[in-house]
Amino acid sequence: MAKKTASIDLTDSFEKIPVKIYPDLYKGSRYVAQEIAALIRDKQKKKQKCVLGLATGSTPKTLYKELVRMHKEEKLSFKNVIAFNLDEYYPIANDALQSYHRFMHINLFDHIDINPRNIHIPNGSIDKDDIKEHCREYEKQIRDAGGIDLQILGIGNNGHIGFNEPGSGIYSKMRLINLDNSTRLANSYEFANISEVPRLAITMGISTILQSKKIILMAWGSGKAPVIKQAAEEEVTEHVPASLLQNHDDVTFVVDETAASELTRFKSPWLTGECDWTPRMIKKAVVNMALKLKKPVLSLTNSDYNEYGLGDLLVEKGDAYEINLQVYYLLRDTITGWPAGKPDSIIPTHPERSDPYPKRVIIFSPHPDDDIISMGGTFQRLHDQGNDVHVGYQTSGNIAVTDEFVTRFLDFAVGFEEIAGIDTSKSGKILAQSRKFLSNKKSNQVDTGTIRNIKGLIRRCEAAATCRYVGIKDENIHFLNLPFYETGTIEKKPMSEKDVKITIELLRKLKPHQVYCAGDFADPHGTHIVCFSVVVEALKRIKAAGDPWIQDCWLWLYKGAWQEWNIEEIEMAIPMSPDQVMKKRFGIFIHQSQKDMVPFQGSDSREFWQRAEERNANTANLYADLGLTHYAAMEAFVRWDY
Numbered sequence: 001m002a003k004k005t006a007s008i009d010l011t012d013s014f015e016k017i018p019v020k021i022y023p024d025l026y027k028g029s030r031y032v033a034q035e036i037a038a039l040i041r042d043k044q045k046k047k048q049k050c051v052l053g054l055a056t057g058s059t060p061k062t063l064y065k066e067l068v069r070m071h072k073e074e075k076l077s078f079k080n081v082i083a084f085n086l087d088e089y090y091p092i093a094n095d096a097l098q099s100y101h102r103f104m105h106i107n108l109f110d111h112i113d114i115n116p117r118n119i120h121i122p123n124g125s126i127d128k129d130d131i132k133e134h135c136r137e138y139e140k141q142i143r144d145a146g147g148i149d150l151q152i153l154g155i156g157n158n159g160h161i162g163f164n165e166p167g168s169g170i171y172s173k174m175r176l177i178n179l180d181n182s183t184r185l186a187n188s189y190e191f192a193n194i195s196e197v198p199r200l201a202i203t204m205g206i207s208t209i210l211q212s213k214k215i216i217l218m219a220w221g222s223g224k225a226p227v228i229k230q231a232a233e234e235e236v237t238e239h240v241p242a243s244l245l246q247n248h249d250d251v252t253f254v255v256d257e258t259a260a261s262e263l264t265r266f267k268s269p270w271l272t273g274e275c276d277w278t279p280r281m282i283k284k285a286v287v288n289m290a291l292k293l294k295k296p297v298l299s300l301t302n303s304d305y306n307e308y309g310l311g312d313l314l315v316e317k318g319d320a321y322e323i324n325l326q327v328y329y330l331l332r333d334t335i336t337g338w339p340a341g342k343p344d345s346i347i348p349t350h351p352e353r354s355d356p357y358p359k360r361v362i363i364f365s366p367h368p369d370d371d372i373i374s375m376g377g378t379f380q381r382l383h384d385q386g387n388d389v390h391v392g393y394q395t396s397g398n399i400a401v402t403d404e405f406v407t408r409f410l411d412f413a414v415g416f417e418e419i420a421g422i423d424t425s426k427s428g429k430i431l432a433q434s435r436k437f438l439s440n441k442k443s444n445q446v447d448t449g450t451i452r453n454i455k456g457l458i459r460r461c462e463a464a465a466t467c468r469y470v471g472i473k474d475e476n477i478h479f480l481n482l483p484f485y486e487t488g489t490i491e492k493k494p495m496s497e498k499d500v501k502i503t504i505e506l507l508r509k510l511k512p513h514q515v516y517c518a519g520d521f522a523d524p525h526g527t528h529i530v531c532f533s534v535v536v537e538a539l540k541r542i543k544a545a546g547d548p549w550i551q552d553c554w555l556w557l558y559k560g561a562w563q564e565w566n567i568e569e570i571e572m573a574i575p576m577s578p579d580q581v582m583k584k585r586f587g588i589f590i591h592q593s594q595k596d597m598v599p600f601q602g603s604d605s606r607e608f609w610q611r612a613e614e615r616n617a618n619t620a621n622l623y624a625d626l627g628l629t630h631y632a633a634m635e636a637f638v639r640w641d642y
Helices: 025-045 061-073 100-107 128-144 181-186 206-210 222-233 241-247 279-293 302-307 311-317 320-332 370-384 403-420 425-439 449-470 497-510 527-545 548-552 578-589 608-625
Strands: 019-022 050-054 081-085 087-090 150-153 175-178 200-203 215-219 251-256 360-365 388-393 477-479 514-518 554-558 572-576 633-640
Touching (some): 128 175, 215 222, 215 241, 279 311, 279 320, 403 425, 514 527, 572 608
Parallel strands (some): 050 081, 150 215
Antiparallel strands (some): 087 200
């Protein structure tokens, strides 16, 4: 009897660097924290120092929170740790809000028992003439400590590690470097505008990083997916500095599922071995093939399938013609002009239920303009078709208002009182105090409570005006002001019990049939993902409590100004005419404080209406390219099971 041959798992066969994939950044960060803790404790047993190389930016924040938790709750000591940070902006004061010196102390060092003498961060405030010597001394300190035992890295969208921009050589040492414009744009969310982002930085070199004994690179979110594929699967090149890590003997990428989405095992799993051909997988494979070949779905041939690596699909499912029809119908059935379902109709393949109708609908908007930016056309259609539409503005959005807008707003308020014959002594005093504060405001200074309240009021007025423009009644507008947001800085608090309770209270009051929520986790400020988590947690608790109405409540996710769903993921697509596109644009324009130059708007310099229109037009064009009706624009949604 012949022996059974053990099957070989080839799912990761295209990856030249080991990649560990976790459902989300929290579980991924927990794994990395456990690796760090195990190393620290192992060194403690041996009475040795543990030398860590640490990164900054949004990627490691959750890691540092977990390390702080382990220190406080699991007695993880950092007394034997020597820390060397990768980089720092130049020039920048140590106490500036955006400095990595301040970042490390606020997020980690101030909360653990590390010896302050063991903390090493490049100095962004020294004289330029002293930088070369500073870099040589920094590398000497690393060598004197015995070298870095474990180096933690993030990765830029252009493949940079540390601040080693594309073109950085494998032998590069610690140095002062010019920041690529794409890096400055990506980091502009930390600054009021792009002009304030430093053009220079001090960074460890590639050679310095590669001398570490072990390296873990972390990446979260779909925005990092293309560069993770380049670094892990493609050829080593200085144009993608992270790919140079392929030359290291002990390096691991730790990513979430969205950051792994472009890897071959997810993008084209049929190329890595046997594939489970579910309808979703068939749709993904055929749509991607059609777009790559620039053919409508119904025009694909057997030869196309074979040449694209989908021969196994033909063997399992039959002729290309039948598969093409199946995928075409799957795409067609996502398109509807009735986002809350079509009344008095039985359409089994419709994305939404026909009954009940009309529906009670709540649109959760993380910021005061996400509703109109992300789903403005659908928002208007839901109302126009007779549904009871409510909007829940989850945060005040106050950090995204310029200081100049505050004085303009106050000038109007005081002037209005004068015209109306109202005593202006109080409002005039607030105006004078605000002007004085803003004129002397330092770069590292947080707005006063009064200034934040004024900025929040500006955004509330704009949001209410938008709702009235759509036709929403004032009693259907809900300002939740979730506490996690109210820090006065870009850095927000974690989701709290109070955030969830506020949301549960609104949901129980409305008992909606439909909930719309932002599923756009590429928002660089992190507000969207916290708002999403709050809504899902609230719905889960209501479901667990057995509220009867929750069984008929569907959750739909939209994406915001930062990205769009992949077309194979879309479950409901709402088409828009040219007139509807213009109506949505005018609705966005109501948010005057967000026009032209917006503070902290991230790496995309376009205004939000421009981003939204291009994204919606692109979705419509993709459907047309696949052989469906060509609309002016489309807004897209995915249903989420909670």
